[in-house]
Amino acid sequence: MELKPARVFEQFAKINQIPRPSKHEEKMIEFLKEFGKSHNLETKVDKTGNVLITKSATKGMENAPTIILQSHIDMVCDKLVDVDFDFYNDPIQTYVDGEWLTAKGTTLGADDGIGVAYELAILDSDDIEHGKIECLFTVDEETGLTGAFGLEPNWLTGKYLINLDSEDEGQIFVSCAGGVTTDNLFKYKREEAPAGYFFMEASVKGFIGGHSGDDINKKRANAIKVLGRFLYMEQSKMDLRLVEWNSGKMDNAIPRDGKVLFAVPAAEKENVMADWNIFTKGIEEEYHVSDPNGVFSIESKELAQ
Numbered sequence: 001m002e003l004k005p006a007r008v009f010e011q012f013a014k015i016n017q018i019p020r021p022s023k024h025e026e027k028m029i030e031f032l033k034e035f036g037k038s039h040n041l042e043t044k045v046d047k048t049g050n051v052l053i054t055k056s057a058t059k060g061m062e063n064a065p066t067i068i069l070q071s072h073i074d075m076v077c078d079k080l081v082d083v084d085f086d087f088y089n090d091p092i093q094t095y096v097d098g099e100w101l102t103a104k105g106t107t108l109g110a111d112d113g114i115g116v117a118y119e120l121a122i123l124d125s126d127d128i129e130h131g132k133i134e135c136l137f138t139v140d141e142e143t144g145l146t147g148a149f150g151l152e153p154n155w156l157t158g159k160y161l162i163n164l165d166s167e168d169e170g171q172i173f174v175s176c177a178g179g180v181t182t183d184n185l186f187k188y189k190r191e192e193a194p195a196g197y198f199f200m201e202a203s204v205k206g207f208i209g210g211h212s213g214d215d216i217n218k219k220r221a222n223a224i225k226v227l228g229r230f231l232y233m234e235q236s237k238m239d240l241r242l243v244e245w246n247s248g249k250m251d252n253a254i255p256r257d258g259k260v261l262f263a264v265p266a267a268e269k270e271n272v273m274a275d276w277n278i279f280t281k282g283i284e285e286e287y288h289v290s291d292p293n294g295v296f297s298i299e300s301k302e303l304a305q
């Protein structure tokens with residue numbers, strides 16, 4: 001069976017011969033240096049191990065903007081328990097299964113070997129029109145992005161980068177779901193709840209959740225936001241005092257559950273209950289959640305004042 005585009009799979013077959021576990025990409029770096037040399041292309045390696053191969057514009061394309069193509073050269077190494085395989089030395093054994101190219105008992109390394117293969121195919125070609133191209137191959141994406149983090153400063157001259165490590169075929173993503181960890185520190189003063197205040201606990205549980213990057217466009221309810229919306233609404237109507245907030249476990253997961261404890265003037269208790277019922281009906285519709293098992297609950301709490 002002929003795999004297409006043929007010249008991409010020709011390159012992919014070559015790199016499958018080269019062991020490349022994360023943090024052990026030496027053989028792949030050597031291969032890329034050799035590749036650059038044999039193709040007469042300027043090739044650099046930074047101290048982190050990232051490789052940059054530059055190819056000048058084809059005739060008539062000299063004024064086109066420089067494009068950076070980027071992929072990572074390490075792969076996730078996993079195998080079936082009964083397969084005897086040494087990821088540091090053995091070449092990946094591929095075969096075609098139906099319409100899939102796959103590997104015998106091991107990970108295939110298409111993540112991100114296929115991205116690497118696309119870059120090599122373009123570098124290898126003499127019939128694809130392009131402006132100046134900077135092919136960047138980074139190390140160790142899979143275990144901490146240390147390659148990208150350690151990239152030599154001012155190495156690249158292009159302003160446009162196409163990352164060749166996406167998950168969905170036939171789709172191009174503009175920008176990306178980056179991750180930023182923010183630590184917020186603020187001071188607050190605890191105070192006694194005023195006399196005659198009533199404590200209540202509202203909770204949501206069992207939302208679908210998901211990855212904060214990959215699933216963020218799927219309209220999934222976020223427990224922190226849902227509870228925040230409710231408290232914000234109530235706060236504008238009455239003197240609501242927050243006692244305890246408990247939601248959110250991981251910084252890359254959409255929170256599925258949450259619980260808030262708050263106090264309101266005793267006279268507002270029934271209003272809060274009524275508002276909660278209307279509010280959660282709205283959430284059910286907005287996020288298509290059904291509430292057979294008590295996704296939403298609110299109850300009074302006896303607390304010693």
Ligand SMILES: [Zn+2]
Binds near residue numbers: 072111112141165
């Ligand atoms: Zn990847």
